[in-house]
Amino acid sequence: xxxxNSNKRFFLGIAVAVLLPLSxxxxxxxxxxxxxxxxxYYVTEKxxxxxxxxxxxxxxxxxxxxxxxxxxxxxxxxxxxEDLRGKILVINFIFxxxxxxxxxxxxxxxxxxxxxxxxxxxxTDMNNQVQLLTFTVDPERDSFQQLRLYADRFxxxxxxxxxxxGPKQKIYxxxxxxLGLSVQDGAGTDFIHTEKxxxxxxxxxxxxxxxxxxxxxxxxCAYDISLLSMEKHRKK
Numbered sequence: 001x002x003x004x005n006s007n008k009r010f011f012l013g014i015a016v017a018v019l020l021p022l023s024x025x026x027x028x029x030x031x032x033x034x035x036x037x038x039x040x041y042y043v044t045e046k047x048x049x050x051x052x053x054x055x056x057x058x059x060x061x062x063x064x065x066x067x068x069x070x071x072x073x074x075x076x077x078x079x080x081x082e083d084l085r086g087k088i089l090v091i092n093f094i095f096x097x098x099x100x101x102x103x104x105x106x107x108x109x110x111x112x113x114x115x116x117x118x119x120x121x122x123x124t125d126m127n128n129q130v131q132l133l134t135f136t137v138d139p140e141r142d143s144f145q146q147l148r149l150y151a152d153r154f155x156x157x158x159x160x161x162x163x164x165x166g167p168k169q170k171i172y173x174x175x176x177x178x179l180g181l182s183v184q185d186g187a188g189t190d191f192i193h194t195e196k197x198x199x200x201x202x203x204x205x206x207x208x209x210x211x212x213x214x215x216x217x218x219x220x221c222a223y224d225i226s227l228l229s230m231e232k233h234r235k236k
Contacts, residue, residue, distance in 0.1 A: 038231060039199070039224040042206040043180045064204040065178045070135070070164040070171075073147040078162055081204060087131040088228050089200040090221075092212055093175060093193050095138035096150040101195060105212045106154050109134065109197070113161055115222050129229050132161035135175070137193045139165045179206065197221055201228050 043063040067081035078084070092109060094102035109132055116130045136142035142150075147163035156163075165171075175181045181194045199208040199221065207228060210221040 036227065038227055039207040042209065062205050063178070063180075065174075065200060065206070068170070068174060068178075070166040071144050072162040072164055073144050073151050074158060075144045078164065084131050086129075086202055088129055088202060088225055089131055089133055089198075090225065091133045091135065091179065091198040091200065092196070093135045093137050093181075095136050095193070096142050096146055097138065101213070105195060106134070106150075108212050108218055109161070110154055110156070111218065112222060112225075113157060116225070128160070130160065130225060132156075134161070134163045135171055136163070136165050137171065137175075139168050139171060199225060199228070201231070 041062045045061045045063040065080065067079055069077055069079045072078050080089070090109070090112060092105055094105055096102070112130075113132060136147060142165055144163075144165055147165060151158065151161070151163050175194070179198050181196060181198070195212050197210045197212040197218075198206060199210070201207045208221065208224050211217040
């Protein structure tokens with residue numbers, strides 16, 4: 001089983017490494033033609049209906065995540081919309097005592113860290129436009145010190161990949177109410193949590209949900225992030 005999982009991680013890494021440079025090339029070519037299908041918007045907040053020229057017109061309003069503050073693995077306060085202004089957020093949820101799914105989710109997030117390197121020769125030198133955020137769903141045990149130890153195990157870039165903790169209710173409300181995820185607290189120390197990766201654009205709209213354990217979904221996630229990065233440039 002271990003050998004099988006190692007092979008899966010190897011091919012997953014190859015898939016992301018190959019797909020991302022290709023996606024940037026395709027994106028650049030399509031943008032020159034001013035024709036591209038950008039990632040859609042998610043989580044409808046409300047629909048405003050009004051009358052124009054005798055017709056009823058509906059304007060859909062999409063949810064934007066609020067400016068919440070959490071604590072990262074360095075013990076520093078992090079404001080999602082102020083400290084991380086102008087960054088694309090790539091969000092997932094784990095807990096450090098998880099023996100099965102969480103390490104694999106973290107390894108797959110590490111593939112995204114690797115895919116968005118500024119310098120291919122430097123493992124953790126990430127593109128400044130992309131910020132990885134991993135929230136603990138077990139903040140009672142996952143202090144920022146514990147998150148630092150966990151992050152160091154995976155060789156993360158502490159500037160561009162934050163492991164965040166805070167009050168449990170605040171984290172769960174953020175996951176459920178702002179990101180639209182099904183995050184449930186199991187009995188005792190058993191936590192049932194989402195395997196989804198969520199991408200939030202620089203305007204703080206949700207632009208994608210991806211299965212963090214699926215290689216095809218991870219490749220699509222990398223591709224969509226590259227599109228949103230291009231979208232940022234086009235708005236300037």
